[in-house]
Amino acid sequence: MKIKIDKSKNDQLREGNEVLISEGEGSVCPGKILNEYLLGMNISPSSSDLIFRQLVKTKASHKLAARDKPICYSTFRDHLRKTLGNSALDPTIYGTHSFRSGGASKAANSDVKERAFQRHGRWKSLSAKDGYVKDGISARLSVSKSLGL
DSSP states (O other), X not given: OEEEEOOOTTOTTOOOEEEEOOOOSSTTOHHHHHHHHHHHTTXXXXXXXXXXXXXXXXXXXXXXXXXXXXXXXXHHHHHHHHHHHTSSSOGGGOOHHHHHHHHHHHHHHTTOOHHHHHHHTTOSSHHHHHTTOOOOHHHHHHHHHTTTO
């Protein structure tokens, strides 16, 4: 799946970007979740419309309809916390950056090439990316193991 990002706050050259997402097997596969969302919102996967946008209740049908305005951060955060509240996770300790950090850490600890996941995460510099990555135990232990003592 390819997602085109026309502009974002960290796109200093205003060139946009594309993010590629492969479809996995698990129930938390981002590709599967996005396809389910698109189906539920009656959005064609090839549409150039905004995918995440404001929802409003229509008076006539009392159903939700989409506006052509982007969803705001606080709306997304509130929806995320509501969704997490339905699981065993504590929604008060997670924000949208938790997923960015978790994704970067998982990629780094799964031996994804650094350049690839830096580009995927749209970090301008290594130091910006490194602030999100938490090394796993095996990576941390590899330092002392490599000493051969």
